[in-house]
Structures are given as structure tokens and as C-alpha cells.
Amino acid sequence: MTSRSFVKEKVFLLFSFLLAASAGNFNQDFDITWGDGRAKILGNGQLLTLSLDKTSGSGFKSRSQYLFGKIDMQIKLVPGNSAGTVTAYYLSSLGSAHDEIDFEFLGNLSGQPYILHTNVFTQGKGNREQQFYLWFDPTKDFHTYSILWNPQSIIFSVDRTPIREFKNLESRGIPFPKDQPMWIFSSLWNADDWATRGGLVKTDWSQAPFTASYRNFNAQACIWSSGSSSCSSNSSGNSWMRESLDTTGQQKIKWAQKNYMIYNYCTDSKRFPQGFPPECSLA
Ligand SMILES: *[C@@H]1O[C@H](CO)[C@@H](O)[C@H](O)[C@H]1NC(C)=O
Ligand SMILES: *[C@@H]1O[C@H](CO)[C@@H](O)[C@H](O)[C@H]1NC(C)=O
Numbered sequence: 001m002t003s004r005s006f007v008k009e010k011v012f013l014l015f016s017f018l019l020a021a022s023a024g025n026f027n028q029d030f031d032i033t034w035g036d037g038r039a040k041i042l043g044n045g046q047l048l049t050l051s052l053d054k055t056s057g058s059g060f061k062s063r064s065q066y067l068f069g070k071i072d073m074q075i076k077l078v079p080g081n082s083a084g085t086v087t088a089y090y091l092s093s094l095g096s097a098h099d100e101i102d103f104e105f106l107g108n109l110s111g112q113p114y115i116l117h118t119n120v121f122t123q124g125k126g127n128r129e130q131q132f133y134l135w136f137d138p139t140k141d142f143h144t145y146s147i148l149w150n151p152q153s154i155i156f157s158v159d160r161t162p163i164r165e166f167k168n169l170e171s172r173g174i175p176f177p178k179d180q181p182m183w184i185f186s187s188l189w190n191a192d193d194w195a196t197r198g199g200l201v202k203t204d205w206s207q208a209p210f211t212a213s214y215r216n217f218n219a220q221a222c223i224w225s226s227g228s229s230s231c232s233s234n235s236s237g238n239s240w241m242r243e244s245l246d247t248t249g250q251q252k253i254k255w256a257q258k259n260y261m262i263y264n265y266c267t268d269s270k271r272f273p274q275g276f277p278p279e280c281s282l283a
Contacts, residue, residue: 024217026060033061034187038209047215050188052078052085053208059187066091067181067229069221070240072146075105077114078210079139082107084192084203087212091147091182097124099177101154103145105138106195107210114138115262118156120166122175128277130164131263132256142215150241151178155249162249163256166279174279181224188212 025045032039035058038051050058071091078085085107092100100121105114116132136143136159148155154177156164168176188210192203220240222231231238245253257264265271266280 024219026214026217029064029217029219030060030062030184032058033185034059047213049211049213050087050186051209051211052188052190053210054205057187057189059185059189062184064219064221065181065183065224066149066219066221067178067224068150068231068241069219070146070148070150070243071184071221072144072216072218073184073186073214074142074144074216075138076140076142076213077105077138078107078188078212081110081204081207082114082139082210083109083112083196083201084190085188085210086191086195087186087188089145089184089186091149091184092121093177093180093182095124099123099180099182100126101147101149101156101177101182103147103156105212106191108196109201116158116163118164120154120177122177125175127265127271128166128279129263129265130261132163132260133262134158135260142213144216148240148243149177150243152242152244155245158256161252161256162245163253163260165245165253167282169279169282172278172282174277174282184219186214 026041026048027045030048032041035050035056038053038056038058039060040049042049048060050060052058073089075087075089077087087105088102090100090102092098098121100119102117102119104117106117108114113133116134118130119126120128143159146157148157152168154166155162170176190203193199220238222229231241266276
């Protein structure tokens, strides 16, 4: 073997190791929580599918709880006529004063656009919806949906393009999720009373089962266990903990909001006749 091909081989080995290390394994990281066999982990833990039929949907939940993290998931949404279906992928704590960070994908008739619905709950209170169309067909391929959650802000991204930021404005009296660890949840269910064109288009059960697929879960995150964080002793390795939007990121959010946002609670004056929530004027 020449030294050059030796080096190449070493680089290749190192690279495959890094890929393997970052890909995550659904068997280790998640539990299927409901759906009576409709959720499946395949390919040695590399792929997870959820399905929905007339009897039931299905869902899964992370084994770990996280208190801050940079969490990526690749999702391929229900193809074809997915009207009436909702694929939810979110972080949430439990209880009436829970915190929650949501991605929800509202299906549509074949060829009609999905809606990506986002929300942030703090201490049990949500009502912070923003909705977007996507700039690609999310049923043709896997795309990466990411949540960066650190003490300064929550940033939602799609294929690394930030689309929404919820800043920590605690100093202005707006609660921010920072004390309650959250699990990752996902589920596929029927919501044809509201999901597609506000409930006008119903689920076509002759198309069932409906299936959404997940792969390449990757969490750089602080795992919460028995009252302590895996990050608390030494967080110098976690640069995502200090990450914030740079100018390019801010421009990308503006681009996404200008071209793809279809609903923003901060401009819905019918809904807030007494005035918009305070973060709307501070964001
Ligand atoms: C479905 O398609 C219709 C027509 O293009 C559009 O108005 C609607 O926003 C789309 N998405 C959903 C989830 O209703
Ligand atoms: C934290 O970790 C870094 C790199 O792993 C190390 O260089 C540093 O000495 C550690 N600091 C403390 C306070 O343990």
C-alpha cells in the first residue's frame, strides 16, 4: 500500500467513525410509546417510521430528558394525499405549566403545499403560532429540522436555514424555558377537523396507511438525569450553548419570513384586540 492510499484509508475510517458516532440510533435513543405496531424501528436503528390508519396513529418519545440542546432530525413526510394528517415533532416537559417547542407538519392534497406550524409554550402558555410554506416538497426526500435551545434563545431551522427565533426576554418579564427538562416527542395522527384548509379537506382513508419517516437523529445536548445536567460541570465543549444568530442568520430569517410565512400571531390583531403579546414588539 502506498502511503497516500494508506492516509486516504485512515481518513475514510475516521470519517465513517464520525458519521456513525453522530447518526444516533433509534433503538437506543427512543421508545415507541403508542400505535400498537404502527411505529417501527428499522435497519438496525437507523430508520424509524410512524403510520396512521383509520383506527390509530402512532408516536415515539426520547429516553433522555434534555435541558438545552442543538437537536437535528431528518424527516420525510407523508407523501401523496396527506390531507387531514398531522406529523408533530416537538420538545416538551410535562404538567400544566409545561414548556414546549413545536414543529407540526399539516398535510395536504397531492401537489398542494404542506404547512409547517411552529409554536413556543412557556409555563403552560402557548398562543405563539407562526406558520410557513416550505421551499421544497417535504415528501420527496428527507430534510433536516433543527431546534437550537440555549439560555439566550430558541432557533427553529429547516435545512440549516433559520426560520424563527424566540429570544430570552426574561429581563422584560416574558417567561423563557430554562428550568424544565424536556423530552423529544413525535406523533402522526388524524386532525382533519382543523389541519387542512382549516378542516375543509378531510382525510381520504382509502389512501391509508399514511407513513412518515425519520433518520439521522443528532443531539448535542445537556442530558438531564436524577436532578443534574450532563453539562453543568464543564460546558466549554458546548459551543452551541453560546450560539446566536449572526448577520447571515438574521438575513435568512428575514428571507424565510418574507417569502414563506403565512401566519404570524404577532400580526393577528383580531386575535389580540387588547394588544399583542409583549415579545411581539421586542423581538
Ligand atoms: C393546502 O393547499 C391549499 C390550496 O393551495 C392551501 O390554501 C393550504 O394552505 C394548504 N395547506 C394546508 C395544510 O391546508
Ligand atoms: C473543561 O473541558 C476542557 C476540554 O474538554 C478542558 O480543557 C478544561 O480544562 C475543562 N475545564 C474544567 C474547569 O474542568
